[in-house]
Amino acid sequence: MRGAVLQSYFQSDWIDSEREVETDMIDEDDFEFIDEDESEGAAQTGAMTEPLYKPWKVAIIDDEEQIHKVTKMVLGEYQFHGRPLQFFSAYSAAEGRELFQQHHDIAVCLLDVVMESESAGLDLVKDIRAIDHNHFTRIVLRTGQPGQAPEEEVISRYDINDYKEKTELTRTKLTTLMHACLKTYEFIVQQEQMKSGLEKVLESTAKIFESPNLGEFAQGVMLQILSLFKFGDDAALLKIDHMMAGYEKGQNLRIIAGTGDYDPNSGNVVKKLPDGFLNDINQQQERFRFYYDDNYFVASYLGKEQERYILAICGALEGFTPLHSKLASIYCHNALVAFENIILNDEIEQAQWEMVYLLGGAVETRSKETGNHITRVSELSELLANKIGLGSKQAELIKWASPLHDVGKIAIPDAILNKPGKLDAEEWQVMKTHAEEGYRMLAKSNKRIIQLASRIARDHHEHWNGKGYPNGLKGEAISVEGRITAVADVFDALCSRRCYKPAWSYDKVFAYMEEMSGEQFDPDMISALISEKERVLSIYERFKD
Known part of the structure; x- marks a missing residue:
């Protein structure tokens, strides 16, 4: 129910009631009406023009x-607030029930008590509140037979918002009643929007922390912004031209993730923020600042x-209200505080x-091997x-x-x-001890990457057939990272010149x-190596000796 109300509350189209009576076809002489001074109420009336916003739905x-x-x-x-009324008519409690099933966002219901039965209206109130769980609609009971439903008893037993005798409803009182009901409904x-929005904020904030690295985190932030302001399938508030997440240190703007002109991979990246952004940012004194206009x-x-972390969206902000702001x-x-922490951790x-x-380079230099050996082994290991x-x-780890494979x-x-x-x-025999020595040196650390490096150092000279060293491990008893680095290390050693x-x-x-x-x-590693021959050779093009 709540989701349906919020979705419809933001959508821009509406359907005319099939049974709506056109007001310009009614002659005032056809009925009696009690006149009062028009200035007494809080009515908002005026010539009907093409409405700018969706109307308030009123059920009679x-x-x-x-x-x-x-x-x-x-x-x-x-x-009310520039929005007209749209009337929906029902002539029995049964028709009213159907009306509420079709429209979950009725703002005000003007409800008769006695219709097909003496308690038809009261029974409908129960259905609306208890079965539909609709606690948004303002229900006003109107009765021409107050003795059938005494006011004090009805208000104490039923979840209604007002009780009126039909003789009470003068022109001014009716408009004042509508004003009060719509104000409360709005x-x-x-409040429900705020609650729903805050739930989305919490959910979105939690999701972005699932991102494993800085780039994915920034992409996640932008995706969640779009999700946060989408109420219903056709109600996205942001018409996006460009988005970006990045940070500025000194005069350098580093874009971590973006779309349009701010896409880091587009080859046409804007190197600085637009003047409108810069003017606003340069005035910033406080720790956090949020500002927007129509664009x-x-x-x-x-x-x-004093580095600046930035989220920016360019485009049309349609219906962007103070609540959305x-x-x-x-x-x-929340996202930018997390952004700062992730960047610091990334550094x-x-x-x-x-x-x-x-x-790793120091070890290779001491052994007089080529300076790019560890870089190529590293790239080949990730590829495999x-x-x-x-x-x-895991591939990145x-x-x-892998550069520490020969640290021993x-x-x-x-x-x-x-x-x-x-x-x-x-x-x-002395040379073979470097595998165990490397493992011994690195295994003391409790850091994940160093633990991984210790196993690589120990296992990268083991052979699939069990004839390697230092432990003669065979097949899958050898760690997968050891098997990967073994292929990368030997491949590069054979492709490179050595002193021997x-x-x-x-x-x-x-x-x-x-x-x-x-x-x-x-x-499996060899099959992977052969199948990626072109990418393997491209690594050697990029990291020549």
């Missing part, structure tokens, strides 16, 4: 045709180091990963992890952990590590890897 449920005519003539030009609906809204949050402000504030992670690369279906997050070489003497010729049996050998051709390396499938390497 009464078995007297003249009551329908009188009510429509008196209230025919009435408007307030109740707005855009911007939320801006100042970080601890409040909800948008709450949501954007910390980037620093950690950079240290991993530097440490994605290809076998580990998922982007393997990418950043720190413990290997230079004379052995950089010997130009073949190692003798004793030297080879020249570089092999790519065709020769692919042929060797295929030959060793099921022996040294996991067959």
Whole structure:
């Protein structure tokens, strides 16, 4: 019920009542009516023009045709907050029941008590409130037989909003009654909108925290903004031309995610905000600011180091009310605070990963291997992890952990590590200890990426057939990250020049890897490598020695 009321409350079209009586066909001489001073009430009337907003729905449920005519003539030009009335007529409680089943957003119901039975109107009240769970509609009982339904008893037993004898309803009192009912209805609906909107804010805020990385987080924020202001299938309030989420440090605007001119992947990215944005932002003194006009809204949050985090939407804001502004402000504030924290965490992670690369690079430099070896192993490992279906997050972790695969070489003497010729049996035994040494050094950490790196260091020389080292593991007993890095490490070693050998051709390396499938390497990894041959070669184009 609540969702239906909110959806219809925002939709722009309405359907004329089939049984509506045209007010211009009614002659005032056909009935008697009590006149009062028009200035006494709070009526809002005026010449009917093409309405700018959807009308308020008013149900007249009464078995007297003249009551329908009188009510429509008196209230025919009435408007509340610029919105006219739309009348729906029913001549029995049964017809009224059907009317409420068809229209869930009736604002006011003018209801007769005695119709097909002495309690028909009261029974309908029960149905509306208890069965339909409609507590929005303002129900006014109107009776010509007050003795049949005493006011005090009816008000105490039934959930109605007013009780009137038909003789009481003068022109001014009727318009004043309508004003009071619509004012209350509007307030109740707005409160429900606020409640529903806040629920959406909480739900949307929770969803954006599910995003695994900065880019997806920013995309999630923008998608939730669209969801937050969509009440019903045809009632999106924002006609979007461009959207962006980013931050500005100094004079540099970094766009994390965007659409239109702000799409980072479009090749036509706007490098600065429009002048209208900049003028508003440059006046910002407070920590958080939210402002909008007919063409855009911007939320801006100042970080601890005066960097500015920004959510901006350009387009037409149709029907954007103070309520929507409040909800948008709450949501954007939460999102931008989270945005700052994620960026700070992202910078910390980037620093950690950079240290991993530097440490891995230091090991490779000591062993006099090519400087791009760890970069290519890292890229190849991520490619293989994605290809076998580990998922982007796990593939990224393997990418950043794989540069430490040979960290144990720190413990290997230079004379052995950089010997130009073949190692003798004793030297080879010393060289093989680097796998266990690397594992021992890294396994002390409780950080996920370092734990992953420790297993890679230990397992990347194990063979699928169980003839590798250090533990002679076989098949799937070898960690999947170890099997992945083993393929990437050997492939790059064969493609590169070493102090003990020249570089092999790519065709020769692919042929060797295929030959060793099921022996040294996991067959699934080799299949993945072969199927991605073009992307593998593109890595070597990008990261040449």
